[in-house]
Amino acid sequence: MLDIAEEAGYRPNRLARGLRRARTGLIGVVVPGIEGQFYARVLEGIEKALQDVDHRVLLTVSRGEQEHELVESLLDMQVDGLIVASEDDGPEFYETLLARGVPLVFIDREVPGLHADLVATDHFAGGALLGEHLRERGFRKPAFLSMTDRPRPIGCIEDRWCGFRSVYRNASLLHHPFMGSVKRYLRERPDAPKPETFSELCLAALRGALEPFQGFPFDAVFAQYDHFALAMIHFLRSHGIRVPEEVGVVGFDDHDFTEYAEPSLTTIRQPLLEIGL
Amino acid sequence: MLDIAEEAGYRPNRLARGLRRARTGLIGVVVPGIEGQFYARVLEGIEKALQDVDHRVLLTVSRGEQEHELVESLLDMQVDGLIVASEDDGPEFYETLLARGVPLVFIDREVPGLHADLVATDHFAGGALLGEHLRERGFRKPAFLSMTDRPRPIGCIEDRWCGFRSVYRNASLLHHPFMGSVKRYLRERPDAPKPETFSELCLAALRGALEPFQGFPFDAVFAQYDHFALAMIHFLRSHGIRVPEEVGVVGFDDHDFTEYAEPSLTTIRQPLLEIGL
DNA sequence: GTGAAAGCGCTAACAC
DNA sequence: GTGTTAGCGCTTTCAC
Numbered sequence: 001m002l003d004i005a006e007e008a009g010y011r012p013n014r015l016a017r018g019l020r021r022a023r024t025g026l027i028g029v030v031v032p033g034i035e036g037q038f039y040a041r042v043l044e045g046i047e048k049a050l051q052d053v054d055h056r057v058l059l060t061v062s063r064g065e066q067e068h069e070l071v072e073s074l075l076d077m078q079v080d081g082l083i084v085a086s087e088d089d090g091p092e093f094y095e096t097l098l099a100r101g102v103p104l105v106f107i108d109r110e111v112p113g114l115h116a117d118l119v120a121t122d123h124f125a126g127g128a129l130l131g132e133h134l135r136e137r138g139f140r141k142p143a144f145l146s147m148t149d150r151p152r153p154i155g156c157i158e159d160r161w162c163g164f165r166s167v168y169r170n171a172s173l174l175h176h177p178f179m180g181s182v183k184r185y186l187r188e189r190p191d192a193p194k195p196e197t198f199s200e201l202c203l204a205a206l207r208g209a210l211e212p213f214q215g216f217p218f219d220a221v222f223a224q225y226d227h228f229a230l231a232m233i234h235f236l237r238s239h240g241i242r243v244p245e246e247v248g249v250v251g252f253d254d255h256d257f258t259e260y261a262e263p264s265l266t267t268i269r270q271p272l273l274e275i276g277l
Numbered sequence: 278m279l280d281i282a283e284e285a286g287y288r289p290n291r292l293a294r295g296l297r298r299a300r301t302g303l304i305g306v307v308v309p310g311i312e313g314q315f316y317a318r319v320l321e322g323i324e325k326a327l328q329d330v331d332h333r334v335l336l337t338v339s340r341g342e343q344e345h346e347l348v349e350s351l352l353d354m355q356v357d358g359l360i361v362a363s364e365d366d367g368p369e370f371y372e373t374l375l376a377r378g379v380p381l382v383f384i385d386r387e388v389p390g391l392h393a394d395l396v397a398t399d400h401f402a403g404g405a406l407l408g409e410h411l412r413e414r415g416f417r418k419p420a421f422l423s424m425t426d427r428p429r430p431i432g433c434i435e436d437r438w439c440g441f442r443s444v445y446r447n448a449s450l451l452h453h454p455f456m457g458s459v460k461r462y463l464r465e466r467p468d469a470p471k472p473e474t475f476s477e478l479c480l481a482a483l484r485g486a487l488e489p490f491q492g493f494p495f496d497a498v499f500a501q502y503d504h505f506a507l508a509m510i511h512f513l514r515s516h517g518i519r520v521p522e523e524v525g526v527v528g529f530d531d532h533d534f535t536e537y538a539e540p541s542l543t544t545i546r547q548p549l550l551e552i553g554l
Numbered sequence: 555g556t557g558a559a560a561g562c563g564c565t566a567a568c569a570c
Numbered sequence: 571g572t573g574t575t576a577g578c579g580c581t582t583t584c585a586c
Contacts, residue, residue: 011353012353012579012580013353013355013580014580015295015301015354015578016578016580016581017579017580017581018292019292019293019296019563019579019580020561020562020579020580020581021562021581024292026335034311034317034321035314035318037314037317040311040312040317044310044311044338047338048338048340051337056335056336056337057336057337058334058335059320059324059334059335059336060333061321063325073291075288076288077291077333078292289564290562290563292562292563293564293565294565295564295578296562296578296580297564297565297566297577297578298564298565298566298578
């Protein structure tokens, strides 16, 4: 006797199949967080692409803490591959994995010192694009507003900065950037009202960044996160500055309310197939 | 001889363990999409809660199409439970699963006709809260702006509407709601410029909704999605209306730039433990 | 072609 | 306690 439609409703146990075939159809994904629109979008793209090839996403959110541990746990679950937006600052851990033959693709951020597959926007090009955007509109003293408190800015921000500066340098226009470590404000002012939401935090950070200046020593702002750009717009407007007539503001690939550089999403799929899944 | 630290770096195969113990530590999650901030947040909350109890999220995005199929595929993977934001409009499918004993929790939306565990914001209370917010600020002719094109509005919107109306009815204030099926605009106007982004779509929808009116026959707007509320604010401002001085705008639990009703996130964890994982 | 057998890596049960 | 065994559900192999 044969299948006979397998008792009219048989569904194979993919777990057992996975064990036997040593291929689970699972792809582990590690992202720092999905509250920001950027990773949410990327994740949505990844899920779509994987669904199309009948794979499933095993999602973990590292929240800047447990990246390695989570990666290990995904490997324990025998994922067929890993997609990681890493916050790691050394190549050792992932080098070990690569040496083990683990299929590994990084997204958004490069791991310093590691030579591996990476899918990310061209931050340099994006920075240059936005620089041109501002220059074309006649802005002459743009500010470059980042929000990191690391000793060195992370690579992608550095790249945007270089791209951005290249435009204003080539045109020999005055540029007045400040790469303020604006989160510092909060640490140095425990007395300030504690920001409850990210929007409030942005505003507090802005206040801190602008405190040393008289008025607004710029006519445009390139904010490294669009959420931050929105806060800036709000801040400027609340000080009676018209946007974008008096001060232009651009952000970067994080949010869909502001100017943006690239979609960065459609490129996700390619390397997955490339890597052989 | 014993473990001897199990060859100094042994990691059990969770797949095999899952097969043997009939418990994988996987929870299947089905959401319609994660580009909107709402489900992204909920997902982040779910992932956190599950991480805390050493479970993993098997994520699928239904995109309004393949809900049942995705659920089946998650069950094939032997998930220990399912968390579903269902767009189903009948109880049959999930009744079968419940009868099978599948641990099932619904989030955000109730499945019509189905009696099952549900975690969601209290939309009635939220609607009432926002109604009071507007009433306290002296707005007398609020508009209730939904964006559905279904024959009947989905339950949660209906609930918000009832909660909202209860406030304005009790106070015997004039109310001027319109539940416009605003997406229609796009279908009826193929000549209009095709919106590329969701923001543009919102604007187009707004134009459609307001077309029948002269000016603005309301002094406040309760938008059902915060993204939509932002579009409204933009729209009003571009017509020279001051917000919120002339027209007040509130949205609902979707976005962190506007007023909001509840967090809706912290409640996610409870029923997961409740259901026994 | 159809059928039987072995084994993926683990753990629960039962032995010593 | 320490060791052995059987079997979770599937697929691959090998035999018929």
